[in-house]
Amino acid sequence: xxxxRSLAKNSDETRVREEIQLVVFKLAMEEYAIDIGHVSxxxxxxxxxxxxxxxxxxxxxxxxxxxxxxxxxxxxxxxxPSTAKTEDSRIIILSVDDISFGVTVDAVSEVxxxxxADIEPPSSIDTNVENRFVVGVGKxxxxxxxxLSVKEIVGLA
Amino acid sequence: xxxxxxxxxxxxxxxxxxQALNKSLLDLENDAGNISVLGEIFRSAHTLxxxxxxxxxxVIAELTHEMENVLDLLRKETLKxxxxxxxxxxxxxxxxxxxxxxxxxxxxxxxVSALVQELKKITPKGGAAPAKTAAAAKPDAPAxxxxxxxxxxxxxxxxxxxxxxxxxxxxxxxxxxxxEKCMLKxxxxxxxxxxxEDFGEVIKTVPSAExxxxxxxxxxxxxxxxxxxxxxxxxxxxxxxxxxxxxxxNKLPDFAAGALTEDAARKASSPTAGAAEKHDAPAAKKAExxxxxxxxxxxxxxxxxxxxxxxxxxxVINKTxxxxxxxxxxxxxxxxxxxxxxxxxxELQTIVMKIRMVPISQVFNRFPRMVRDISRELNKEIxxxxxxxxxxxxxxxxxxxxxxLMHILRNSLDHGIESAEERRAAGKKPTGNxxxxxxxxxxxxxxxxxxxxxxxxxxxxxxxxxxxxVITQQESDKMDDNEAIKIIFAxxxxxxxxxTDISGRGVGMDVVRTKIEALGGNVDxxxxxxxxxxxxxxxxxxLAIIQALLIKVADETYAIPLGSIDSTINIVPTDISTVxxxxxxxxxxxxxPIIRLNRTLNVSAEEAKPxxxxxxxxxxxxxxxKAGIIVDTLxxxxxxxxxxxxxxxxxxxxxxxxxxxxxxxxxxILDIATVMQTS
Numbered sequence: 001x002x003x004x005r006s007l008a009k010n011s012d013e014t015r016v017r018e019e020i021q022l023v024v025f026k027l028a029m030e031e032y033a034i035d036i037g038h039v040s041x042x043x044x045x046x047x048x049x050x051x052x053x054x055x056x057x058x059x060x061x062x063x064x065x066x067x068x069x070x071x072x073x074x075x076x077x078x079x080x081p082s083t084a085k086t087e088d089s090r091i092i093i094l095s096v097d098d099i100s101f102g103v104t105v106d107a108v109s110e111v112x113x114x115x116x117a118d119i120e121p122p123s124s125i126d127t128n129v130e131n132r133f134v135v136g137v138g139k140x141x142x143x144x145x146x147x148l149s150v151k152e153i154v155g156l157a
Numbered sequence: 158x159x160x161x162x163x164x165x166x167x168x169x170x171x172x173x174x175x176q177a178l179n180k181s182l183l184d185l186e187n188d189a190g191n192i193s194v195l196g197e198i199f200r201s202a203h204t205l206x207x208x209x210x211x212x213x214x215x216v217i218a219e220l221t222h223e224m225e226n227v228l229d230l231l232r233k234e235t236l237k238x239x240x241x242x243x244x245x246x247x248x249x250x251x252x253x254x255x256x257x258x259x260x261x262x263x264x265x266x267x268x269v270s271a272l273v274q275e276l277k278k279i280t281p282k283g284g285a286a287p288a289k290t291a292a293a294a295k296p297d298a299p300a301x302x303x304x305x306x307x308x309x310x311x312x313x314x315x316x317x318x319x320x321x322x323x324x325x326x327x328x329x330x331x332x333x334x335x336x337e338k339c340m341l342k343x344x345x346x347x348x349x350x351x352x353x354e355d356f357g358e359v360i361k362t363v364p365s366a367e368x369x370x371x372x373x374x375x376x377x378x379x380x381x382x383x384x385x386x387x388x389x390x391x392x393x394x395x396x397x398x399x400x401x402x403x404x405x406x407n408k409l410p411d412f413a414a415g416a417l418t419e420d421a422a423r424k425a426s427s428p429t430a431g432a433a434e435k436h437d438a439p440a441a442k443k444a445e446x447x448x449x450x451x452x453x454x455x456x457x458x459x460x461x462x463x464x465x466x467x468x469x470x471x472x473v474i475n476k477t478x479x480x481x482x483x484x485x486x487x488x489x490x491x492x493x494x495x496x497x498x499x500x501x502x503x504e505l506q507t508i509v510m511k512i513r514m515v516p517i518s519q520v521f522n523r524f525p526r527m528v529r530d531i532s533r534e535l536n537k538e539i540x541x542x543x544x545x546x547x548x549x550x551x552x553x554x555x556x557x558x559x560x561x562l563m564h565i566l567r568n569s570l571d572h573g574i575e576s577a578e579e580r581r582a583a584g585k586k587p588t589g590n591x592x593x594x595x596x597x598x599x600x601x602x603x604x605x606x607x608x609x610x611x612x613x614x615x616x617x618x619x620x621x622x623x624x625x626x627v628i629t630q631q632e633s634d635k636m637d638d639n640e641a642i643k644i645i646f647a648x649x650x651x652x653x654x655x656x657t658d659i660s661g662r663g664v665g666m667d668v669v670r671t672k673i674e675a676l677g678g679n680v681d682x683x684x685x686x687x688x689x690x691x692x693x694x695x696x697x698x699x700l701a702i703i704q705a706l707l708i709k710v711a712d713e714t715y716a717i718p719l720g721s722i723d724s725t726i727n728i729v730p731t732d733i734s735t736v737x738x739x740x741x742x743x744x745x746x747x748x749x750p751i752i753r754l755n756r757t758l759n760v761s762a763e764e765a766k767p768x769x770x771x772x773x774x775x776x777x778x779x780x781x782x783k784a785g786i787i788v789d790t791l792x793x794x795x796x797x798x799x800x801x802x803x804x805x806x807x808x809x810x811x812x813x814x815x816x817x818x819x820x821x822x823x824x825x826i827l828d829i830a831t832v833m834q835t836s
Contacts (some may be wrong), residue, residue: 066471
């Protein structure tokens with residue numbers, strides 16, 4: 001990742017600029033982001049089978065090339081208002097600690113590279129989402145990206 | 158050497174040797190004078206030493222080396238085997254187990270110097286002791302009739318040869334000379350040894366096996382072989398190995414004469430030809446057994462087998478899909494072809510399943526050691542009897558069954574079997590018996606864990622269960638003893654505080670039950686106060702591909718494993734009556750409770766169908782209990798590939814797993830046991 005790091009003069013000291021890549025997506029008109037390291041692929045909506053006796057934010061399970069993966073309704077998980085599925089709706093396949101699962105989002109907007117220095121700690125900016133889900137808020141081209149904790153989404157944190 | 162390349166093999170083989178060591182040590186403990194067991198232990202330790210030295214794990218090599226010194230003294234009977242030595246050796250094996258595991262994880266492992274010191278204390282002269290014994294044996298050798306024998310034999314060697322001669326086998330001294338240009342001497346030695354194994358048993362080599370392996374010898378070496386076979390054939394075979402220039406075979410003198418009882422001596426002195434003939438058969442059989450083993454088994458990476466099974470699973474799914482297309486579009490040619498394909502896939506499936514079968518001894522093997530340790534700890538006399546360890550189960554089941562079995566066994570040892578005094582007082586033998594028996598029963602494997610301990614007191618269980626609020630007093634009054642005993646499997650019953658108070662049979666028994674049911678099996682208990690308890694675990698042979706009935710509730714498809722289904726019938730709503738607020742109906746005089754799946758599965762009300770005129774009922778069973786499940790549609794019977802729902806969705810009580818249907822959608826598999834319990 002040496003190309004992501006460049007030296008820049010900052011006042012008297014030299015510091016290392018670190019950048020991270022984020023997958024940016026929309027949920028109920030807000031923009032959110034997840035570290036690309038956790039994203040294994042992005043799929044159009046697929047048939048999802050409801051699984052009884054699971055928490056409400058689980059949509060169910062889907063078939064991804066022969067393996068069965070749980071799918072989480074990210075808006076429900078984050079207690080955001082529900083909106084109807086559209087043509088733009090996507091399932092982002094995430095993996096953390098060898099666990100793979102999908103989350104539904106309203107639309108995937110882009111993959112952005114942002115400087116770590118432009119990320120604010122979660123508490124400094126008010127968001128619509130419970131603090132535990134937010135790992136930081138990134139400032140990117142005058143937009144605010146709410147960066148989510150993948151572990152918190154699946155309840156592993 | 159790139160060690161990593163061999164790491165997997167090293168781990169696997171080390172574990173095998175450690176398991177063998179554990180087993181042999183247990184045997185030795187029961188029969189301290191058993192030379193052949195000592196030999197096995199020595200060989201395992203020796204192999205471990207060689208392997209770990211090659212891999213660069215010097216600590217393991219050091220410890221095994223010291224063990225070998227002690228074992229050598231035991232083998233030569235210079236040292237007497239006692240409890241302390243066996244304990245020490247067990248501790249060595251435990252340490253080795255940890256060392257091997259840490260080597261596998263790339264860790265450094267613990268310090269063994271204390272253990273090495275203890276071992277050294279037993280062998281006061283250190284490594285010199287064995288050499289001395291070997292030297293001491295020399296003057297004992299009866300010189301007169303040893304003219305042809307240029308090989309040193311210790312008394313033990315002679316005893317072994319004498320015993321074999323007593324059985325009509327000949328003791329042969331074989332001198333083998335290698336070509337001076339021979340490049341891989343160790344490889345030739347290996348080939349010679351392998352060939353000789355077909356003819357009989359090698360009991361000694363000069364120089365030692367270790368030196369031969371390391372090529373620490375000149376151009377010739379000596380072997381002492383016990384054999385009932387034709388010498389010329391042996392000679393031809395050995396000369397057939399390249400780079401072997403000469404083979405000299407001499408019969409050893411008859412050590413049996415005089416040394417043994419008259420009877421044995423008479424046998425030994427009978428014409429060799431006749432004796433050899435007589436004993437040819439068993440020897441040949443032994444050689445054959447050996448061959449069968451070495452030729453037919455192949456070590457396969459478990460991941461590869463899993464992948465193979467997944468691929469077969471995909472084929473099965475796609476076959477189902479094709480069949481659907483054929484029927485939907487009325488294509489007789491396709492339907493016919495698929496029928497053919499069906500046969501092939503079924504066969505393929507059966508074979509893959511068979512490949513995955515593993516004998517249950519893999520799990521059972523670790524219990525003798527555990528029972529030994531626990532019974533010492535508890536100061537009880539316990540005898541573990543294992544039967545049917547050759548029974549085969551799918552690897553996935555084998556992996557999962559160890560913990561539940563261990564749990565039940567521990568409970569039997571801890572709380573079932575009484576102390577020796579209590580047993581005597583109760584008029585029983587002081588030694589308690591615990592039996593672990595595996596057997597086949599149709600498409601199931603049954604494992605019984607039976608003890609002759611004090612049994613479980615139903616009245617006590619009831620009282621405690623009421624106290625803990627697991628059941629009400631009213632429920633308790635209605636319960637018979639059988640039902641009461643089953644409370645031990647109830648979730649609320651197994652909290653730690655309950656366990657210590659009562660007989661302790663509740664320790665995590667709900668976990669045991671959950672685990673076994675997750676494997677598609679069930680567990681039952683029979684007990685008689687004062688006479689003992691018997692836990693019966695019934696498991697399916699395999700977990701990967703099963704036959705299931707697909708059904709629909711509203712627009713959701715579910716699979717019910719065929720193993721749980723008795724039959725399907727139609728009834729009309731008026732057949733259902735209500736008893737104690739529960740819906741039931743009569744089936745051939747039997748009262749069957751009704752389960753409405755839409756309620757159990759929380760199918761939303763708007764999706765649920767309005768009451769139909771005719772109801773489809775699937776009669777399912779779990780053990781003796783039966784229930785009728787109302788479903789909306791019967792889709793049909795299919796082979797389904799069981800897939801896990803993953804780590805995020807474990808413990809969904811009514812769902813046993815998922816499967817991918819022909820159209821690519823996912824259907825859930827119902828866990829009938831919990832469906833029946835929660836409905």
